[in-house]
Amino acid sequence: SSNFVNVSVNDKSGVAIVTMQREPVNSLNLELITQLKTALSDLERNKCRGMILTSASKSVFSAGLDIMEMYKPNQERVRNFWLSLQDLWMTLYGCSYPSVAAINGHSPAGGCLLSMSCEYRIMLPNFTIGLNETKLGIIAPSWFVATMKNTIGFRKAEMALTLGFLFTTEEALKVGLIDEVASSKEDAIAKADKFIGQFAKIPPQPRTISKLMLRSKDIETLRKTKEQDLQAFLQVVNDPKTQKGLELYLESLKQRKA
Ligand code: CO8
Numbered sequence: 001s002s003n004f005v006n007v008s009v010n011d012k013s014g015v016a017i018v019t020m021q022r023e024p025v026n027s028l029n030l031e032l033i034t035q036l037k038t039a040l041s042d043l044e045r046n047k048c049r050g051m052i053l054t055s056a057s058k059s060v061f062s063a064g065l066d067i068m069e070m071y072k073p074n075q076e077r078v079r080n081f082w083l084s085l086q087d088l089w090m091t092l093y094g095c096s097y098p099s100v101a102a103i104n105g106h107s108p109a110g111g112c113l114l115s116m117s118c119e120y121r122i123m124l125p126n127f128t129i130g131l132n133e134t135k136l137g138i139i140a141p142s143w144f145v146a147t148m149k150n151t152i153g154f155r156k157a158e159m160a161l162t163l164g165f166l167f168t169t170e171e172a173l174k175v176g177l178i179d180e181v182a183s184s185k186e187d188a189i190a191k192a193d194k195f196i197g198q199f200a201k202i203p204p205q206p207r208t209i210s211k212l213m214l215r216s217k218d219i220e221t222l223r224k225t226k227e228q229d230l231q232a233f234l235q236v237v238n239d240p241k242t243q244k245g246l247e248l249y250l251e252s253l254k255q256r257k258a
Pocket of ligand 1: 106109136
């Protein structure tokens with residue numbers, strides 16, 4: 001465990017709960033991203049039996065990428081920020097152990113990406129989830145898009161992405177963006193344990209190979225185009241129009257509160 005990520009492993013089941021705890025909204029800054037990636041890689045090395053990703057917050061799973069990482073960025077840091085996000089996604093999307101998102105709060109944009117990268121999603125009622133990038137005037141990268149397409153299918157992904165649609169828990173269940181609704185965080189963890197428990201009877205290697213047969217193409221695509229993807233991101237981030245847009249969005253987030 002580290003300051004923004006808590007890892008607790010159940011000695012009996014071998015299942016790890018990875019809790020994001022960067023207040024107030026688990027926005028993904030360089031440190032949270034790096035700590036998550038380290039935690040997931042450590043679990044891989046220690047041959048854990050399953051991983052449940054959740055949040056310490058009562059109302060937000062993750063608010064997505066930390067806008068402050070992209071607003072008037074230091075060039076060296078924003079470069080590392082994006083490379084570490086790519087790395088985190090490749091690690092989570094391709095991990096060998098069963099992965100479940102226990103979505104106990106709002107999960108927009110990057111929060112939705114993390115959720116979709118798991119194998120199973122359980123969400124609490126009255127929250128929202130989706131790739132809302134177009135609504136913010138930005139474009140979700142191709143690997144965000146691929147992840148959504150793989151989760152809910154072409155047609156539904158196209159509608160969701162073009163509209164920048166944020167689904168309520170009920171809508172997400174209907175469209176297949178989540179798999180189950182839980183009444184509380186404890187219930188979500190219990191349901192996640194139950195999902196992971198099903199693999200106790202399945203030989204791990206065939207399980208992993210099957211998972212990767214479905215997922216490795218998109219992972220390899222990013223691995224091969226990491227640098228181009230980075231350059232495309234940097235170009236967008238450094239565009240004055242993007243900076244103006246982020247500034248207005250930050251102001252609107254503050255005003256919503258006042
Ligand atoms: N980054 C940085 N700070 C944030 C973020 C964020 N993503 N989200 C919220 N905050 C800040 C708020 O400004 C506020 O700060 P302060 O206390 O200083 O006023 C604090 O966190 C608490 O936020 P709220 O008061 O809004 O908390 P609520 O519990 O009322 O609401 C929500 C939580 C629903 C998560 C709400 O904060 C929200 O909607 N946040 C924005 C979510 C969002 O749209 N994220 C998109 C990020 S972009 C992304 O992930 C992918 C981009 C990929 C392509 C990039 C190409 C350029």
